[in-house]
Amino acid sequence: MRLQSFHCPSCAGSLDIKPGAGRVKCSYCGNTLVVEDNAVSSSPREAKRHEDADKPEYPEPGATLTTREAARFEMSVIEQRIPEGSPDRFGHVELGEERFALVYVRHVDDKGKPVAFDLDRPFDTLKASLETDGDPGLAANCALEDLCARGYAHRLEVAVLLFEPRHMTMTPYNAGCRDAIWWVSNEHGQATTTGSSHDPLERKFLREARDHFENGRPVHLAAGDLFVMVSAGFAGRGGSGMWPTGLGTLTDTLNAHLGEEPLRIVTLVKNEFWAKRSRHRDGGEHPCGDVKIAAVRAILPAEATAIPGDGKIEVVKTRKYEIGMVKGARDVAKVFPLHGDRQVLVWMSPREGGLEAADFERGSKAILEVLDGETGDNDNPREAGRQAYAAMKTGPGQIRMAVIQCLDLYGRVKYFRAGWKQPVALGPRGIKSDGQQQFDEGGEATVSPGARLFFPGPLVYEGEHHMAESLAQVWEGGKASRLYEAMREHWKTKNTGKALEKIARAAASDVKVGTLVGMGVVTGVG
Numbered sequence: 001m002r003l004q005s006f007h008c009p010s011c012a013g014s015l016d017i018k019p020g021a022g023r024v025k026c027s028y029c030g031n032t033l034v035v036e037d038n039a040v041s042s043s044p045r046e047a048k049r050h051e052d053a054d055k056p057e058y059p060e061p062g063a064t065l066t067t068r069e070a071a072r073f074e075m076s077v078i079e080q081r082i083p084e085g086s087p088d089r090f091g092h093v094e095l096g097e098e099r100f101a102l103v104y105v106r107h108v109d110d111k112g113k114p115v116a117f118d119l120d121r122p123f124d125t126l127k128a129s130l131e132t133d134g135d136p137g138l139a140a141n142c143a144l145e146d147l148c149a150r151g152y153a154h155r156l157e158v159a160v161l162l163f164e165p166r167h168m169t170m171t172p173y174n175a176g177c178r179d180a181i182w183w184v185s186n187e188h189g190q191a192t193t194t195g196s197s198h199d200p201l202e203r204k205f206l207r208e209a210r211d212h213f214e215n216g217r218p219v220h221l222a223a224g225d226l227f228v229m230v231s232a233g234f235a236g237r238g239g240s241g242m243w244p245t246g247l248g249t250l251t252d253t254l255n256a257h258l259g260e261e262p263l264r265i266v267t268l269v270k271n272e273f274w275a276k277r278s279r280h281r282d283g284g285e286h287p288c289g290d291v292k293i294a295a296v297r298a299i300l301p302a303e304a305t306a307i308p309g310d311g312k313i314e315v316v317k318t319r320k321y322e323i324g325m326v327k328g329a330r331d332v333a334k335v336f337p338l339h340g341d342r343q344v345l346v347w348m349s350p351r352e353g354g355l356e357a358a359d360f361e362r363g364s365k366a367i368l369e370v371l372d373g374e375t376g377d378n379d380n381p382r383e384a385g386r387q388a389y390a391a392m393k394t395g396p397g398q399i400r401m402a403v404i405q406c407l408d409l410y411g412r413v414k415y416f417r418a419g420w421k422q423p424v425a426l427g428p429r430g431i432k433s434d435g436q437q438q439f440d441e442g443g444e445a446t447v448s449p450g451a452r453l454f455f456p457g458p459l460v461y462e463g464e465h466h467m468a469e470s471l472a473q474v475w476e477g478g479k480a481s482r483l484y485e486a487m488r489e490h491w492k493t494k495n496t497g498k499a500l501e502k503i504a505r506a507a508a509s510d511v512k513v514g515t516l517v518g519m520g521v522v523t524g525v526g
Helices: 120-133 136-148 247-256 262-278 357-371 381-392 468-472 482-488 496-510
Strands: 023-025 032-036 039-041 064-069 073-080 089-096 099-108 155-164 169-175 181-185 190-193 226-230 291-298 312-317 321-327 332-338 342-350 399-407 412-418 424-426 442-446 452-455 520-524
Touching: 064 262, 073 089, 073 262, 089 120, 089 291, 099 120, 099 226, 120 136, 120 155, 136 155, 136 169, 155 226, 181 247, 190 247, 226 247, 226 262, 247 262, 262 291, 312 332, 312 496, 321 332, 321 342, 321 399, 321 496, 332 357, 342 357, 342 381, 357 381, 357 399, 381 399, 381 412, 381 442, 399 520, 412 452, 424 468, 468 482, 482 496, 496 520
Parallel strands: none
Antiparallel strands: 023 032, 032 039, 039 064, 064 073, 073 291, 089 099, 099 155, 155 169, 181 190, 181 226, 226 291, 312 321, 321 520, 332 342, 342 399, 399 412, 412 442, 424 452, 452 520
């Protein structure tokens, strides 16, 4: 990850720091800050006495804010040292290929109280295992084994968040760090934990049949989703007294600031933590450990400005549908009327060379004999497509083809496609649709007004997928990709041609493609 621009750890305001400067004054809050290496630190705050308190509140220590960015993630970490607190280790680990992990370790006794013990060795063991195997639970097992080989008598708290940019997933592992990991989902509109945690790790876990090292369920991040990890000092884990936790301020702040950038989130959470302590009669007690808050957000890739290749968007219409195509210069596409208030689009795209007019006519004639004849297969574009290839004495290896039949009277769309991917159903208000039936070479769907069938055409990915969420699991960038975002937002662009252009440019933003000829959408319009 690379360092982002500097920001104030007191108010999150942007800082203008001259090269070599050791101090800078924030133009927003007026605090004088210390600049050292790649971090900015604030000074401790003076202690105040609450009118109902027996002693002055514990003074807020200085804070250090670091913000970094990778290709698809941005991360901010704010740290405040508590000299009277128990030690822990909290940091991020670079794993190559833009992968990284947040790692937290602490030693506790059988009552959950913190214990001072070597933290560097388990952290380094975790790091080495993650670099080699990329498996958080295995890394925790390796760390415990290494400690127990040296006569370890305590218990180990471990939390690991492994971020992988290809499909934008986060795989968690949590042993003993209750309420330390939070997922702020834009799609769900709230902050939630990532599930239950294992017990703190101890020697017997290396032999028990129960799987104490199972990873949590991988989370597919959408653009703008945020993961937050907090230290035991913030969460109050193992602390004492009437004020052990900052979790209430955490969830309130996360829910009130959905979609905001990590550097602002960690600063607001830190400020609310200390503000609430200052109002509490037991605010004079020190946190049980260092206050550390890390936030990681999924970000979209840069947006492509044009559709790659020589394809041009063309839109044709039937009574109830509009069909948009990214059509190549050598492609031939034509809409034929059928009896019974039906229409069919025949679209042929040669892989090399041109397409003879006579070949298109032979193929189209074979299609019409099936769909507009007396065969009993009038609503079977799959059979029509197969007959077209037979009549033309060719196949998908030479000519890609789509036969899209619009049954305007019944509000149904049936299709055959060869050489291109199966379509994805999109609903009238996003990705939730009525679904579709897919077969080996085609399928059918109800495409109601505002809904769409998206034909991915030449896009390359594993398998066939008829729903956007399923496609996102194998697509580059996953749910945090431009393509998924464009499918989710398609309904906000009513014009079929413009909607197709947005989807096409989105796909080109996620992956390098030579051409998008063959991509298309069918829009229900009435």
